[in-house]
Amino acid sequence: MEYYCFGCNTVLCAQCAIDNHRTRRCDCVAYEEAVSRLQPKANSLHVRFQNLIFRVQQLVQYGSPEHNSLQQSKSRAMESLDEIESNINRFLQVCFQNAEELKQKITLAGHELPSETRQLVALFDRIQDTKLTFDNLLSTNSTQDILNSYRRIESQAEEYDRALAAISQRNPRHIEMSDHPTFSRFLSNPPSLATLRVKLPNRTEDITPRTQPDTDGNLGFISAPLSSAAPRFAAPGNRRVSTSTVSRPRRITQNYHAQSRSKSKSVISVKNPQEDTTTWHLNGIVFIGYYVLVLDSYNNLLRKCSIAGTFTTHETLPLEGATSITLMDNPTEVAVTQPEKKQVVIISTDSELAIKETFKTNKAYDVICLHQRTNFVTCSYRGSKCIDIINRVGRVQISVERSRILRDPRFLTVTRDGMIVVSDNELRRVICMSPEGQVQWTHTPNAAPWGVASDKMGTIYVCLDNNDVQAISDEGHMIDEKFLSARDGIKMPYAICVRSRQLAITEFGTSLFTPNSPWVHIVSV
Known part of the structure; x- marks a missing residue:
């Protein structure tokens, strides 16, 4: 050719x-x-x-020239809806924080009765002195002294009985709580978010969401779930999407639960304006009222950051070598581990951050979590991989040696039933075990897990290093494979904490080897 x-x-x-x-x-x-x-x-x-x-x-x-007007109007409408979502998020934050303050007041109710407490302490001291006198008298074996003093000591005992009876018969104190009528009416029948009309050349189509009128003639409330856009500075991750399996057969759970729950999000930075820091390692976080306490192990600081929507300079407390933080049964106190010093520090947050007490431990514990309001569950990812339950003075109550199933336990949480959930980053699995060490279930995602947190409704949240946060039940069933993901603006979710319908999540950052993110995500659901 x-x-x-x-x-x-x-x-x-x-x-x-x-x-x-x-x-x-x-x-x-x-x-x-x-x-x-x-x-x-x-x-x-x-x-x-x-x-x-x-x-x-x-x-x-x-779009074509005739569609430009529609696209511009869509952009304006979306900007208005974004502003509405932002306002709703601030409203939710204030509501949740108000609820937390009320819970703290309920917990601390009765602690402010010093006069009655002083009377009981004084009465106790007098009873102790009289008992000691009577014991000394009996030990002398002096019949004459016993006979001379018996009637006087007996009358003192009768006096103490009357004093105790008087204190016991006082009117018992109780708490009465009444909701705000205006807020209750708003919750029972909120207004519609906005009115939306699509203007066509010859007519206007009203597509505002509506429901059937109630008995008062007011329209009910309908809106799509809030799905806030990712922060403007956050680029979506490019890692592969993970799927999760459980080691033993589980019932298949659809994600309808997650789709029906709306989420609002905000982001705060732990960095103060005067800081020149460029690296952070936020490896622990808890809620305290209107604040989050964030453990920054790279800069050896405990940071107290406001989440109320107005920026203030964050309070800090120097803490050397701190690795984990947990709430105490007293809502104004937290416990922090310092493994290099083999000690646990109790910190008060009442007026300002201050170390209240310190107790030593026999082992270097890297992770800590409150267990059943009285003890702590602890573990270490160095040396022998054991799970210990210790009391408030550092003594081991239960020790479970689990080096065969644990290799790199970095985070743990306690479920509502007292079960212990541990994330193992190296083995890429989440393990649930009883306080005695019996494995209940194992959850194995296709990405390495970091922080875990459990709420009172039985949901466990798991941070993964592919930018996802999963939600599973406390029985190991999948609830939502992508409760949060890169599209929500999170870059490597790391530490996490949860309270009623609110989560706080720290970031590891974009670097694979060095943590470098100061951002904390607050999510309301």
Whole structure:
């Protein structure tokens, strides 16, 4: 094949050109000449295709000229809806924080009765003194002294009985709580978020969500679940999406529960304006009223950051080598581990951050969590991989050696039933065990787990290093495989804590090896 016929648009050999292509329309030329003659046309066709592609891209990105007005109005409507979501988020934050303050007041109710407490202490001291006197008298074996003093000591005992009876018969104190009528009416029948109309050339179509009127004639409330956009500075992650399995057969749970729950999100930075820090390691976090306490082990600081929506300079407390933090049964106190010093520090948050007490431990504990309001469950990812339950003075109550199933336990939490849930980053699994060490279930995602937290409703939240946060039940069933993900603006979720319908999550950051993020995500559900 050495020739090309322009009349027939075909490639042919020399013999065919002589025998079959001798008509007037045939124009047979050698390959080189054919290519030379077609080159300008090929270049023009190439430019034509480029123009077609550009026009399609312009239509996809900007729409046709008649659609520009619609696109601009959509953008304005979405901006208004974003502002509404932001206002709802601030409203939810204030409501949740108000509820936490009321819980603290309920917990501390009765602690402010010093006069009655002083009376009981004084009465106790008098009873102790009298008992000691009577014991000394009996030990002397002096019959005359016993007979002379017996009636006087007996009358003192009767006096103490009367004093105790008087204190016991006082009117018992109780708490009465009444809700705010205006707020209750708002919750029972909130107004519609907004009115939305699509204006067509000849008519206006009202697509505002509506429900059937109630008995008062007011419209009920309907809105789509709040799905706040990711922060403007947060680029979505590019890691693969994970799936999760459980080690033993489980019932299949659809994600309808997660889809029906709306979420609002906000982001705060732990960095103070005057700081020149560029690296943070936020490896522990808890809620305290209107604040979160964030443990920054890289800078050896405990940071108290407001989540009320108005920025204030964050209070800090120097803590060397701290690795984990947990709430105490007293809602104004937290416990922090310092494994290098083999000690646990109790910190008060009443007026300002201050160390209240310190107790030593026999082992270097890296992780700590309150267990059943009286003890702590602890573990270490160095040396022997054991789970210990210790009391308030550091003595081990229960020790479970689990080096065969644990290799790198970094975070743990306690479920509402007192079960212990541990995340193992190296083995890529989450293990639930009883306080005696019996494994209840194992959850194995396709990404390495970091922080875990359990709420009072039985949901366990698991942070994964592929930018996802999963929600599983306290029985190991999957609730939501992507409760949060990179589209929510989170870059490597690390430590997590939860209280009623509110989560706080720290970031590891974009670096694979060095933590470098100061951001904390507050999520209301």
